[in-house]
Structure formats: structure tokens, C-alpha cells
Amino acid sequence: MKILYFAWLRSKLGISEEDVTLPGHVTTLYQLIDWLKSRNPAFEEIFQDLSVIRVAIDQEYVTEDIPLGNAREVAFFPPVTGG
Amino acid sequence: MVIVQREKFDTGAEFNRLTEGRTDIGAVVTFTGLVRDFNDGSNVTSLTLEHYPGMTEKELEKIEAAARERWALTECLIIHRFGKMDLGEPIVLVITASAHRGDAFAAAEFLMDWLKTKAPFWKLEANSEGENDWVKERESDHDAAKRWQ
Numbered sequence: 198m199k200i201l202y203f204a205w206l207r208s209k210l211g212i213s214e215e216d217v218t219l220p221g222h223v224t225t226l227y228q229l230i231d232w233l234k235s236r237n238p239a240f241e242e243i244f245q246d247l248s249v250i251r252v253a254i255d256q257e258y259v260t261e262d263i264p265l266g267n268a269r270e271v272a273f274f275p276p277v278t279g280g
Numbered sequence: 281m282v283i284v285q286r287e288k289f290d291t292g293a294e295f296n297r298l299t300e301g302r303t304d305i306g307a308v309v310t311f312t313g314l315v316r317d318f319n320d321g322s323n324v325t326s327l328t329l330e331h332y333p334g335m336t337e338k339e340l341e342k343i344e345a346a347a348r349e350r351w352a353l354t355e356c357l358i359i360h361r362f363g364k365m366d367l368g369e370p371i372v373l374v375i376t377a378s379a380h381r382g383d384a385f386a387a388a389e390f391l392m393d394w395l396k397t398k399a400p401f402w403k404l405e406a407n408s409e410g411e412n413d414w415v416k417e418r419e420s421d422h423d424a425a426k427r428w429q
Contacts (some may be wrong), residue, residue, distance in 0.1 A: 280401070
């Protein structure tokens with residue numbers, strides 16, 4: 198699965214994307230976030246306050262904990278500020 | 281039509297392209313967003329826009345489809361830039377064309393309000409102190425978008 202990070206999440210982590218193989222017990226979005234946090238303090242820090250993070254699974258906004266199913270791409274980013 | 285590009289655009293040229301040879305359009309509204317030199321009290325010296333290639337286009341296309349469902353538009357164009365921009369440069373263009381002005385005005389405002397809160401773009405401002413800050417979302421943008429729900 199591909200994980201993408203944008204804006205300050207990307208600059209704080211120093212990476213824009215990574216390919217991960219999920220452990221068997223990670224089957225939902227929140228489990229994915231917990232697993233990402235468990236790997237490294239930098240991830241723990243960016244996911245500290247989920248109210249400032251937006252999530253898209255396969256390029257569609259997601260606002261609750263849902264099963265990841267066969268998702269290919271999960272993106273994490275701040276609230277958008279275009280226009 | 282939705283276009284996401286790094287290059288500058290010319291509002292006048294886009295207007296001409298959209299209306300050339302058309303006799304069914306009675307009203308055109310254009311909105312152009314520019315890079316201004318201040319934000320939240322600091323002096324902005326340039327702006328860099330990051331976006332999510334793929335999702336950006338999808339979200340903008342959804343926003344255009346929503347506008348076309350609500351209003352009778354004969355044409356609709358959204359151009360949004362990414363990358364580094366200097367002060368005064370255009371960032372975003374919305375053009376709506378309709379038989380009558382009411383639909384064109386309302387749809388243009390709707391498109392900008394929804395784009396501001398849905399399209400995955402992020403602004404990084406450089407200021408005169410040499411700092412780079414990610415722009416924070418504005419509550420007023422969310423209030424504006426809610427008017428259309």
C-alpha cells in the first residue's frame with residue numbers, strides 16, 4: 198500500500214510517500230494510523246492531533262474509521278488552503 | 281473543464297477562447313485569484329502551492345459537476361496553478377457562462393467557495409523575515425462553503 202504525506206506533514210517527516218506492507222492485524226484506517234505512529238516518534242508527533250489531519254483513501258475523502266479493504270493509496274494532509 | 285497547471289494563465293485569453301463564435305451565451309462571470317503581499321499581518325514575498333496530483337483533478341471535476349447540476353451553465357472553466365508564484369501572479373481562474381447573469385454569478389461564487397474547502401491544495405508563504413509558513417485554513421471559508429449545502 199502506498200502512503201502519501203502532503204504540506205507540513207511531508208516537511209516534518211521528510212518524506213512525501215512510502216510503500217508499506219501492513220501487518221495482518223492492521224485492517225482499518227485507525228489501526229493503520231496507530232501502526233504508523235508505533236514505528237517512529239516523528240509519526241507519533243504528526244498524528245498526535247487527528248483533528249488537524251485530513252485523510253483520503255484512493256483519492257476520496259474519509260472522515261471516519263473504515264476498513265481499508267483493497268485500498269491502494271492512503272493520503273494524509275492538513276485542511277486544504279487553495280483558491 | 282478543469283485544468284491544473286504550473287504555468288501562468290491569461291484571464292482575457294481564456295475569456296476570448298470560451299466565448300468566441302458563441303451566440304447562446306448572455307452572461308460571463310470571471311473570477312481570478314491573485315498572490316497578494318500580506319496575510320494575517322505578515323509581509324508575503326512569494327507563494328508556493330502544493331497539491332495532490334490525481335485527487336486534485338477529481339475533486340475539481342466533482343465541484344464543476346455539482347455546479348452544472350445546480351445552475352444552467354453553457355460553459356464552465358476552472359484553472360488552478362501549483363508551484364512557486366510571485367506577488368501579483370494569478371493563482372486560480374473560474375469562468376462561468378450562462379444565458380442569464382444570475383446563474384453565472386451564483387455558480388462562480390459556489391465554485392470558489394467549494395474549491396477553497398475541498399480541492400487538495402496547500403499554500404506555503406514566504407515572508408520578508410525569510411520564513412516559510414503553511415497557510416492555516418480559515419473558518420470564514422468554511423462558513424462560505426456551508427451556505428450552499
